[in-house]
Amino acid sequence: MPDSLSGWLAYLERLHPKSIALGLNRVSVVSESLALRPKFPVITVAGTNGKGSCCAMLERIYVEAGYRVACYTSPHLLSYNERVRVNGIDASDDALVQAFAAIEAARGATPLTYFEFGTLAAMWHFISMQVDVAILEVGLGGRLDAVNIFEPACTLVTSVELDHMDYLGNSRDSIAREKAGIFRTAIPAVCGDSNPPASLVDYAKEIHADYRQAGVHFNFTEHEGCWDFTSAHGRIDGLPLPALNGKFQLHNAAAVLEVVQCMDALLPVNREALQAGLQRVSLPGRFQLVATKPGIILDVAHNPHAASALAGNLRRTRDGGKTVAVWAMLADKDMIGVARAMQDAIDEWMVAGIAEARGADAATLLGCLLAVSTEVKVQSFEDVVSAFRQACQAVGENDRIIVFGSFYTVADVMRVLSEHDR
Numbered sequence: 295m296p297d298s299l300s301g302w303l304a305y306l307e308r309l310h311p312k313s314i315a316l317g318l319n320r321v322s323v324v325s326e327s328l329a330l331r332p333k334f335p336v337i338t339v340a341g342t343n344g345k346g347s348c349c350a351m352l353e354r355i356y357v358e359a360g361y362r363v364a365c366y367t368s369p370h371l372l373s374y375n376e377r378v379r380v381n382g383i384d385a386s387d388d389a390l391v392q393a394f395a396a397i398e399a400a401r402g403a404t405p406l407t408y409f410e411f412g413t414l415a416a417m418w419h420f421i422s423m424q425v426d427v428a429i430l431e432v433g434l435g436g437r438l439d440a441v442n443i444f445e446p447a448c449t450l451v452t453s454v455e456l457d458h459m460d461y462l463g464n465s466r467d468s469i470a471r472e473k474a475g476i477f478r479t480a481i482p483a484v485c486g487d488s489n490p491p492a493s494l495v496d497y498a499k500e501i502h503a504d505y506r507q508a509g510v511h512f513n514f515t516e517h518e519g520c521w522d523f524t525s526a527h528g529r530i531d532g533l534p535l536p537a538l539n540g541k542f543q544l545h546n547a548a549a550v551l552e553v554v555q556c557m558d559a560l561l562p563v564n565r566e567a568l569q570a571g572l573q574r575v576s577l578p579g580r581f582q583l584v585a586t587k588p589g590i591i592l593d594v595a596h597n598p599h600a601a602s603a604l605a606g607n608l609r610r611t612r613d614g615g616k617t618v619a620v621w622a623m624l625a626d627k628d629m630i631g632v633a634r635a636m637q638d639a640i641d642e643w644m645v646a647g648i649a650e651a652r653g654a655d656a657a658t659l660l661g662c663l664l665a666v667s668t669e670v671k672v673q674s675f676e677d678v679v680s681a682f683r684q685a686c687q688a689v690g691e692n693d694r695i696i697v698f699g700s701f702y703t704v705a706d707v708m709r710v711l712s713e714h715d716r
Contacts, residue, residue, distance in 0.1 A: 325443055336427075339431050340436040348452050378412075413433075413441055450550075470491035480503070484552045538575060539581040580593060587692070602635040618695050620685050623653075632662075646676070
């Protein structure tokens with residue numbers, strides 16, 4: 295067996311013939327053989343957009359409240375260790391190697407995908423670390439995602455939009471039903487989408503989940519520099535705005551506060567911890583401003599809904615100067631939809647290929663842009679780093695660069711910026 299994290303990750307990539315194979319049978323068999331039954335409460339988070347932000351806010355709030363907090367997210371930006379955290383600290387290589395070895399010893403002849411193996415390893419690690427609560431982000435969908443084998447104390451669906459349609463269906467209704475699969479009878483089921491498809495609401499009613507929907511069962515009001523939250527639990531006035539940038543983060547924060555309120559009997563949180571969590575939360579790649587004069591913004595937006603929110607944020611924060619986009623995406627995403635959502639917020643485009651099996655090449659992205667408008671100012675590059683370097687040459691100190699389209703796109707530029715800082 296491998297003796298390093300890189301060796302294990304390479305092994306996991308070869309282990310299953312498919313990178314994505316939805317279903318709970320395989321992962322359940324291995325989980326049972328290891329008796330992975332967490333004694334701490336689990337919060338399961340699904341949704342098209344906003345999952346990472348909600349997980350980060352929940353994690354920070356519970357850390358500020360004094361709990362030992364596990365968080366499992368995906369994908370990662372620079373290192374696999376980012377996916378498995380306790381109290382905001384990435385798991386060490388040695389800890390992950392030990393967890394992977396435990397899963398390998400238990401699985402026998404049962405094939406596991408990369409994500410399934412990693413999910414089981416994360417839970418094995420969290421149990422060994424004796425955490426107080428685990429926040430688990432669904433990788434794809436919900437109903438058949440490996441995370442869904444662990445029984446939750448509370449569930450959250452952040453939003454329902456069109457994405458991963460090859461696996462989840464080509465309508466919001468079908469996608470919503472897959473995401474609603476994390477709901478449980480009599481367990482709080484929070485929906486951060488104020489206009490969810492009927493299939494999600496109907497399923498919650500069918501199984502008698504304790505359903506709470508944004509705009510119906512909880513809401514928020516924004517004021518200058520603060521906001522108020524209201525729900526069946528009561529009212530909290532004068533909360534600080536979340537440290538995460540972007541207009542939509544208040545919607546995410548409201549859903550997070552509803553989860554915290556639902557979990558109060560198991561994990562009490564005082565106002566001071568709520569405020570500190572909102573003010574101290576951080577999450578790379580979500581409208582992240584990493585430089586000024588010129589501005590450099592990183593955003594992993596990779597579907598039309600996320601791109602629309604990003605475009606709105608760019609328009610709201612425009613302060614003279616031009617906006618240059620470095621854009622690269624995976625080929626199985628709605629590239630035309632993203633281009634259409636972003637076109638009015640961008641002055642110049644630098645499109646690039648992604649050197650991954652699922653990556654789109656620059657010519658494909660160029661074709662998508664031209665299908666939306668023939669009036670765009672655009673250059674094509676083989677890779678993201680070349681596109682970013684050209685963007686840096688094309689801007690003045692009053693301009694800004696937005697790097698977006700996928701985790702791969704943002705990660706490539708993060709590495710360049712990291713090398714520059716050394």
